[in-house]
Amino acid sequence: MEDVSEILKAAIRNHQAGNLQEAEQLYGRVIEENPEHPLALHSLGIVAHQRGQNDVAVGLIAKAISSNPQIPQFRNTHGLVFEAIGRIDEAICSYEKAISLDPDYAEAYLNLAIALQSNGDFAAAVEKCNQITSLFGDSAKAYNLRGYSLEQQANFSEAIESYRQAIRLEPDFAEPYNHIGVIFNVQERYAEAAENCKKALELDPDYAEACNNLGVALNGLELYAEAMENYQKAISLDPGYAEAWYNLANCLQNQNRCAESVEIYKKAIRIKPDYAKAHWNLSHSLLLTGEFSEGWAEYAWRRKPELKIMTYPHQYEQPYWDGSSFAGKRLLVHYEQGFGDNIQFARYLPLVKERGGTVILETRAPLYRLFEQLDGVDEFVQARPDGKACDVRFDLHASPLDMPGLFETTLENIPCKIPYLYAEAAKTAYWRDRVDSGYFKVGLVWSGSESHGNNHNRSCPLRYFAALTKIKGVKLYGLQKGPAARQVEELGADMAVIGLGEEFEDFADTAGAVENMDLVISVDTSVLHLAGAMGKATWALLQFAPDWRWMLKRQDSPWYPTMRLFRQDRPGDWQGLFEQAARMLHKLVKDV
DSSP states (O other): OOOHHHHHHHHHHHHHTTTHHHHHHHHHHHHHHHHEEEHHHHHEEEEEEEEOOOHHHHHHHHHHHHHHEEEEEEEHHHHHHHHTTTOOOHHHHHHHHHHOOTOOOOOOOHHHHHHHTTTTTTHHHHHHHHHHHHHHHOOOHHHHHHHHHHHHHTTHHHHHHHHHHHHHOOOTOOOHHHHHHHHHHHTOOHHHHHHHHHHHHHHTTTHHHHHHHHHHHHHTTOOHHHHHHHHHHHHHOOOOOHHHHHHHHHHHHHHHHHHHHHHHHHHHHHHSSSSSHHHHHHHHHHHHTHHHHHHHHHHHHGGGGGOSSSSSSOOSOOBBBOSSSSEEEEEOOOOSSSSHHHHHGGGGHHHOOOOOEEEEEEEEEHHHHHTTTOOOOEEEEETTTTTOOOOOOEEEEEOGGGHHHHOOOOSSOOOOOSSOOOOHHHHHHHHHHHSOOSSSSEEOOOOOTTTSTTTHHHOHHHHGHHHHHHSSSEEEEEEOOOOOGGGHHGGGGGSOOOOOOOGGGGHHHHHHHHHTOOOOEEESHHHHHHHHHHTOOEEEEEOOOOOOOOOOSSOOSSSSSTTTEEESSSTTHHHHHHHHHHHHHHHHHHHH
C-alpha cells in the first residue's frame, strides 16, 4: 500500500511547479487508494479547470464538497468554475456558502463581488466592495471592483474617485487607469482619456483593452493615424478582439475610407455575429458608398434592443410589416430618430398606401401640422411626449426609416416626387410680411439639436456666415431655433442677420418662412430636409465625414433634386467651405 500523504505532497509540488500532467497522475493515485479523498478530488478539479475542462471540474469539486462540506476553499473554487461556464447564480451561492463557513475569507468576498458584477447586480457589488474594505481594510482590488460597478451605473464621479483610491493604494495598478480613460471617453474628455490610457500602457505595455481605449480617445481628438496604430496593436495582442476591429472600422469611416471600413466591420462581425453596433455602422459605410441593397439590410439592425441607444426605442406586440399587401389591416407608421429623418422618408407614404388598408401616421408634435397634408395617410396620431406607445389600434407596424429597405430602394428608383411638403397659405402670408421682398432672401440654419451625438461636428457657429453678409443685394434670415438662435443677438451689429426662428411654434411656421426664401443654406439638420422636401433651392453645408444619406463626393443629392452639397475638405474646415459658398452666392445673386 502506497503512502498517500507522500504521494499527495509530491502531487502538490508538481502542481505548484505547473507540471499539470504529473500532478494529475499523482492525484489519481491518491484517489485509487482513497476514492473519497477530499483534497485530492478538489485538486483534480483545479487541474481540470486550468485545462478548460470545466464540466469535469464541476463534478470533481462537487465530490470533494460531498466528502467534506465544511471546507470553505472548496466552495470558493466551485464558484470560480461555475463562473467560468456562465452559471453565475450557482457561483454566487458557492461564494456565499464559503463566506458562511469562514466569515474572514477575503478572497471569497472579492470573488462574490465579481460574480455580482457579472450578473449585472452592480448595486449589490458596490455594497460587497464596501463590506470588504470595512472588514479587511483598504484594498486596491476592492476599490477597482467598486469603481467598475459604479461606472456601469453611470455614477462616473464616484467611480473615478474609487479608481483613484485603488491607484493610491497600488500605484502600479494599470486597470483603474484604463477605466478612468473609459469614463473620460464616454464624457468626450478625450485628452484626459488619452493621458490615463497611456499611463495604463506604461504599466502594462501589452494591455490590449488600454490600446483600444487609447485609440478611442485619439479618434475623438481626430488624431486618426495614431488611433489606428493603437487599434492595430490591440488586435495584434488579441486577434479576436471584436471591439478593436469595430473601432478601427469607425476610424476609417471618419476619414471617408468607407470601402476599407466595410471589410473591417465584417471582420468584427465574423468574430461576434450578433454585434449590433457593428452591423449598424456597417450599414452607414455601405450606404455612403451607394451599396444600398446590403446597406438597408444592415440598417435594420438598429431595431435590435442590444444596440442600447435611443435610435429605435419602440417595442410592440404587433408584428413588423414586411412590405407585403396589408389589405383590410391597420398599419402604424411610427416616428423614429430625428425630425429630419421623418421628413426625408415621409415620401414613401403614398407607396405604402398602395399596398393595402389603413395607414396611421404617428408623428411628434412639432411635425404634426406640417404632416397633416401628406398623401397616403388615413389617420394621424400625435406621439406621446413620454415615448410610450400611442393609444391607437393597429395590426402591423413599421417606421419611415424602414421604407427604403422594404421598397428595395436603389439610386435609380428613389421616390423623387418633389415637392411632397408644402407651406400653409396663411403661414406663408404671415412670414411674407416679415421679410424684405427687395432683396435676395437667404434663410440660414447653423446648428442641429444639441442632444444629437454628432452635433459638435455637423454644426458651426453663426460667425462663419459672416462672409455672406458682405454680398450686395442679399438679406440673411435666421431660421434657427433653440439655444443656438441666441447667437444672432450675441453677435449683434457684427452680423446682419434677422432672427425669425425663435418665433416658430412648429414646423408649419418654419415651412411658411422657408417658402418666402429664395435660398436656404443649412448645416445637416431638419430644416435642410424640410427645404429639400418643399423643392426650394437649398445648399447643404456638410462636415468632412457626412451622414450616410449624403454619400461621398457628390455635389448633388439623389434624395433632393433642388439641393446642392458643399463639403469640408478636411475635418472641421468650416472656413474653407464658407469661402466656397460665398463665391457661389455672389455669382448666383449677380446672375439673378
